[in-house]
Amino acid sequence: MKGRAKRAAAILVALLLAMLLCTPAFAAGNTSDKDVDTSVSSYAREKYTQKKGGGRDKVTIMIYMIGSDLESQNGMATADLNEMLYAAPDNGNINMFIQTGGCKRWRNSIMTAGKLERWKLDSSLTLLERMKGQSMTDPNTLASFIQFCAKEAPADRYILIFWDHGGGSVTGYGYDERYPNDTMDIGEIGKALKNGGVKFDLVGFDACLMGTLETAIAVEPYADYMLASEESEPGTGWYYTRWLQMLDNNTSTNTLAIGKQIVDDYTKASASMGYQVATTLSLVDLAELNGTVLKYLGTFGQELTQQLKGKDYQSVATARNGTREFAKSKRLDQADLVDFCNRLGTKEASLLAAAIQDAVKYNRVNNISNAYGLSIYFPNSSLKSINHMMNLYETIGIDPSWSEGVRTYATLESSGQIVANSGSSYGSSSGSLIDILLGGSSGSSYDSSPYQSQTYESYDSMGVEDIYDILSGGSSYSSGYDTYGSGYDTGYDTGYDSGYGDSYGSSSGGGFGDILSSLFGGYTTTSGDTYGGVDYSSMMGGYGGSYESSYDYGSYDTASDSLLGLAAQMLFGRAPVGSETLRLTEKDGEDVLVLSEDKWEQVTAADLNVFVDDGTGFLDLGLDNVAEYNEEGDLIDAWDGTWLTLQGQPCALYPIDDEDEDGNGLYITHKFIPALLNGERVNLIIEFNEETGEDRVLGAQSSSPTGTLGKGFKEMNGGDIITLVCDFYDYQGNFQAQYTLGDPIIVPEDCVLTIANKELTGSEDMRMLYTYRLTDLYQAHYWLPIKEK
């Protein structure tokens, strides 16, 4: 044994001791239950791990534990180490190693902050090595640990468990408090496993959101089974005692049985919590992946691309919008793949869905529906990760047909957004909210200094050529933009110029310039810092020719396979939600928005959007889905002046999700309130539950700077201080900073925070402004004329 073999007394701080000493008293919840699927597809490869049976197998278990703030703030790693110690594996055929690091402060007496330490665990913890601090999210650090364990204890079966935060396919695994600006992305996980040189029986992620197909693909070359969660995990994470005892009793225990034990314990513990936490955990047979799931993913991708190029964006977008999504507030765009397939309902989608369900051998959920075991990245709410994901797809070798399907969808979505935003150039009431706030809409009823009203040429006058020019950065776009700019004062021009240029063309901004570059197959960051600097002609070349040679307005249907051409045609052909149609009509003494039914079919959300003009800029109080409609289905453009309050104080409020879980017309709506909890930035998650009639605060959620999601909610105690915060924008529409809102709130002893609807008041120089924001299938936003309450 290498290093300083120091026997340490296993006296860990016994957090949650009472709970852990006893078998947890799990209560039944709204929890799924089913048997393990023991079938094996005839297309499955041989398992890497061939067990001897009869308890003769040597097992090496590796726990890769990045303590992070989960440990430094809440002692969650120590709690799980205690669970492992209670199992006290003393079977001579089990070797269990733990590498710890990535934590500013360990909540036990034996681990050292700032160091990497390797431990052996049986009835106690033995320190094997202490090394200088290195990033635990560096794949080389993980590979080194795997190599170390395999050398120390060669075995018949290997199990590896990733312990920490997780952020799914977009963000990856791990948050190291000492190296906080990095994660181990999915490609790096694959690299670490490759360099580790071990074929695993089971790879598990006791971390949020790692149950994705992309993760499975990266892990498959090195493991037979993967155990991971599609959804965020509660703070307690997995329960380690029982499955370790099971393995201790018989080291040849079937992997399916071990996986089932972990899933069952986890699900039951989650169901026993005092609030309705949504959990998922699934065991996937990776040996079936290549022969079944990935084969059908390719054909599904081909069909998806054909469907989109056949101008059926609406069907795909409608299916995508309804699909179960995970960690929605983080805009990771991780959707359940089976649910997406089911909603599309095509033959290829059905084949893929069946293959996934066959490969998922055990899946249990708690308080969540339509989660079948594996999610996948599919852009919807945000396009900023498309570049990263296209590169990741290449790294992990995902079927190019799938990449093309995703890219095609993203192109059409981004095209819809670009055109929607450019609508402001043409004087429509769609596009930039700042346009509306500053009175740019001809329908505006808020016309007061320093705001100006302007009238522009009609968006309706745009033809398909104009739309194409907008998408390709051509003349009409520039012209409209200039026209728009000239109508405002210098400060506004500057702000708008800067925002547009950076958002649409910067190589760092993640804007449409980058997105389109990636979407058209370049995979390169754009060189220009302005919209005009992007060479769209060359991008289009990847799709069948240059702008000059192949683009033909008159032959869209047959000749052009240019996605921009397709997008222009589709956007011209669709019934635009924006444009002049957003003007209000007076009916029965009320201002209402009248849209035709084909337009309403494209509207996915309608939110009341409230701002407070304090004389220096706009306080953003956010969005609430409280729109009302008359009997004819017209949106009533009115506001009663009331808004949500927390402990009697007005708060900013933003949507997370709004779902009719059981299809009974009763929705469960989640929103978040930005706040400080004892000075730390958090989002308070609130739930409006039409099934129970309860509106309540579920808890405070924080996330690491890297975007990985913390397990569960932060602990809130009586006496804690909550300070509400909101965004503040100047009159040029630029985000300035967050400001505190109201007075500090002291959390009551019972930790029950009251949310209620109250009428807003303010000082005399404050103006209460409201509008309604519509969101369409392209995730483009449109605002009604601003009004002052």
Added chain:
Amino acid sequence: MPERPHSRKKTIAEGTAEVKKGEQIKDSVQAGEGLAFSKEKEEKEDKEQ
């Protein structure tokens, strides 16, 4: 009424609540999504990534 995006039902308003702008939070990042052309949020998020 034809189908429309779901709206949650507000509870009956009880009393008033005053909007009070407090202090600026240093190095703060945009929390919401209110304004269409605010570029700060995504830029900062990208840097963090």
